[in-house]
Amino acid sequence: MKNSAPYCNWIQRLLPKMIVTTSALTLFACGGGSDSDTSIPTTPEESSPPVSTFLISTTVGAGGSISPTSASVTEGETATFTLAMEEGYEIESISGCNGSLTNLTYTIGEASTDCEISVTFLLTPPDEETEEEGEDSGETNLEDNLGEQKTLVALIGFKNQENKITRQQAHDLIQNNPNSLNTFIKENSNNKAWLESDVLDWVELDKEADEYFSADNYDNEKYHDDAIAAISNLADLASYDRLILMGSRSERGNPGCYAYQTKRYVGPDNHYFGYFAVMGGGGLDDDVVGCLTPGRIAHEYGHTFGFGHIFETDCAIGDLPQSLIDRHFDNSCQNKGYWETYDTMSFDVNYPLYSTIWRSEAGWLEDDQVTVVSESGLYTLTQASLSSSGTKLLKIPIGQGLEGKQLYYYVEYRKKLGGFDEEEFIAKSQEYEVLVRHTDFNGGIENKDKITYGYETAEGIREAITPLDVGQDFVDTYRNLSFRVERLYEDQEMSVADIRVSLPALTILPSYVYRFSANDDQEQTVTLKNTSDDSWVVSSLTMKGRHPNAFAVSNENCIDQPIMPQDKCEINVSRVRDTASLGFLAISINDGEFLHAAELMGESLLIETEFDPNAPLEWQDYTSQYAKDINWEDAVAYCHDLSFNSHDDWRLPLIEELRAAFQQSSTPLYNITTQLWSISEPAGNLYNAYYIDGNEAWYNGDKLQKYNALCVRSQ
The missing domain is CATH 3.10.100.10 (Mannose-Binding Protein A, subunit A)
Structure with missing residues (x-):
């Protein structure tokens, strides 16, 4: 079985710019892309130099692949990516980078920021042979995250490449020094996980780098096959839980930095089955954005534990998004990409600890260190920068999203303590941070990413990583949810934060996100449930968002009717236009005492007129x-x-x-x-x-x- 594409892929900004041609298998600098079998040839980009380039990375679930796995695209340009399915799989969903899918070609929108394409595949009913094979489930086994992590690091070079990192340097990055990956994993996991690694000295491939990675070719799959074939006779690959292909920067092309969230078959004839990462194209002290920095190594290795990313959205002070599906529609908030600090799964330069979200999901926190908030009240958080007892993560259920994905808000308390977090706080000139994040509402269960927020001044200068601090409440108006830092104090040598949580007075069922597809009934039922101790009245229902006229309330049975505690009320929402639409239903309770919102997504129902080049x-x-x-x-x-x-x-x-x-x-x-x-x-x-x-x-x-x-x- 062939392997699917990696969770993320970073191509360093210092690499030669890659450009896009009409061939979906190549990267080339161009001004457009095609979206049908009768494609229209693209044209060269304008002669003016690009302002900047942005990283287009990919995340792919089990059952298929995407090629290329990443691209560096000039601002304002597009790129095309080709999908391939393993036997027995079909495309379930694809999203990200404002792109579109035609047949097996995904074309992104104009590049304006770093972004990520997310693809999931659906397994069709298996035959007996597939059932017997059974191992390549594409799932992350929680037990795999505990105990010894047997890891092989293979140094892979290209023909005529000058190798810049020694075997000892690679070993020091991974295993035994205060800043190594092993020390980092032990610190994050409270010694529940650790590395036992071997470093295979340089193996030179028969091809030069640009035969894999160039303007006319970007073939990570062939690179995987050749590299694993070259090392399979030098090491017993079956004895390793995790495999890292590591390489120094080549001026003639590089594979980039990426990793898979689940176990994969990789290499010719499935030579290797396990967790897999590539860290090629980096540097040491001379390249802070390269793959071979401690933070980037920890970032990619984190994906092999099943971790996603945390993305930051910056907003005007006191103005959090109304829609969590379309956070930027009113231009009050801007996507900052991988800019969120205090988590190496986001901005990894300063190498801070993983978020307690990931540490909890990996099984590295004790059950009593994660509190699932079920009622409003005061909750105590212990700092998460050093190992200690106490609650490390507050987890506040919001409801369900697409595909039954559970949506949460998360709160954690980080402080200028410990060998890893301290440098991040020094860089930010801060002593502590109370962080609020939430599940990404976009996509289904395969999308494990999280979202955080920062505030900007009127001049656009970021003031804080998150809008929660002493004297600064975090208020999500359209989810009727708020957090307050009551006090920060020391308790028996532990740094503690008291957090006041106010939960919503209503829950939206069965989901907070309603998707109207071409095959769905174009009317859906939104159920409101009173989860408070008091009765309330629905005062008004208003369509808002990017396309407020695309949806309509079919009945107003809930209006002005008292809803008693634990009672429900149903609202029918209809799709009233055929073009692709985004909006949300704003629900006002008790004449605006509080609000709530149900997210609405409508896929295009238009049957576009077929292009006739001869029509007058x-x-x-x-x-x-x-x-x-x-x-x-x-x-x-x-x-x-x-x-x-x-x-x-x-x-x-x-x-x-x-x-x-x-x-x-x-x-x-x-x-x-x-x-x-x-x-x-x-x-x-x-x-x-x-x-x-x-x-x-x-x-x-x-x-x-x-x-x-x-x-x-x-x-």
Whole structure:
């Protein structure tokens, strides 16, 4: 069985820029991508130099792979990725980076920040042979996270490469020194896990680096096969729980840094089965973002324990997101990517301890060190930077998300203590931090990522990692939930925080997230349950978010009706438009005394008109009349309502029609100097639509952006 793609993959910013071509198997610098079998050729990017590049990483569940596993993409450009399924699997879901899926090709939106593509595969009913094989379940076994972690580190070089790290240096990074991975794992796990490692000295592959990793080729799978084939006669791979392929930076291409969350078959003929990571393309003291720094090694190794990432969203002071599915729709909050500190599974430069969320999930905390909050009240947290007794993590259930995923808020208390956390606090000039995070509402159970928040000043300067401190309450208005630090104090040589938790007065059932797909009934029932000790009344129901007009309340039976403790009330929500939609139902209780929100997601139901290159079209006059500086929604409405040249059957054009008329023709109808929206939406992407940029480039971008609309009609 072939292995699936890794949970995350980092390509260092210092590597030569990779660019995207129409071939989904390659990386090349280009201005667009294709989204159908009758693909439209892409064009070169404009000559102006890119402002910056962003890392596109991938996370893939059991049953398939994605190629490439990562890419560094210039700001404003797109990239394409190709999916492959193992026998017996099919694609279940794919999301991230504002992308779209057509057949087996996933095209991301314009690169504007580091982001991650998440893919899950669904196992079809197995035959007898598959059942007998049985081992490659794709699940993380909790017992695998405890005790000795037998690890092989294989130093892999390329032909004609100068090796920059010695076997002893690799051993020191992994095993026996105060800053080693082994010491880090022991500290995080309270000595419930430790490494026993071997380092295999340099094995040189027969190929040069650019034969695997270049502008025209990025073949991690072949690299895996060749590397494991080369070491399989030098070590008993079956005796190791975890395998790391490690290498120094090559100027001719590098595999990057990535790891798998579950056990994998890797290599030709499944030579290795176990947890697997690649740490290639880094450096030592001269490269702080390389794979071979202690923090990055611990980050990737953490994925092999099943850990996800923590992403930071920064908001204006006191203005947390209304929607946790679409946190940035009103521009009050901005995604900062892997910027959250105090967790090496996020910003790993200073090498802090893992979050207690991951340590709990790994089985490294005692049961009495995790408190699941079931009622409002005062809870005591002990600092999590040093091993001690006491509660290390508060876990506050919110409800269910997609695929039955359990949604939580988490609170932990970190302090400038210990060999690992202290450096992070020194770097941030802080003495302590009370951290609030929550489950990522996007995606199903395969998405293990968490979200945290920071505040910004009016000038956009970050003031705090999280908006919870003494005198600063964390208030989630649209989940009716809040946290308060009552006091910080020392208790018998332990640093302690008293946290006041106020739980919601209602719960939304069966889920906080409602997804309307093409195969679903376009009406769903949202059930409100009174979980308080007092009765309350639903005062109003209001659609909000990115597309408030895409959904409607079908009944108002709950309005002005007293709901007694533990009683329920049902609200029917209907899908009322066919385009891809995001919104939320804002529920006001007792005339605004508190609010709640149910997240709504609608997949596109449109059957897009098939592009006919020979169909006669009439275009609006670009030289004298077109709609300027409008978002996609307004562009669709503008063309629908347009009466021009004695006709009223105008529409927003297909992306293929725009490109054929203005980019592919040897005599373009007009010289386009602006961005023009199309009606075309990326499959499976609720956020974006395609547009052209002048007479060369085309992208898919956020529908909230303001571009222009030039209408067309079929003659």
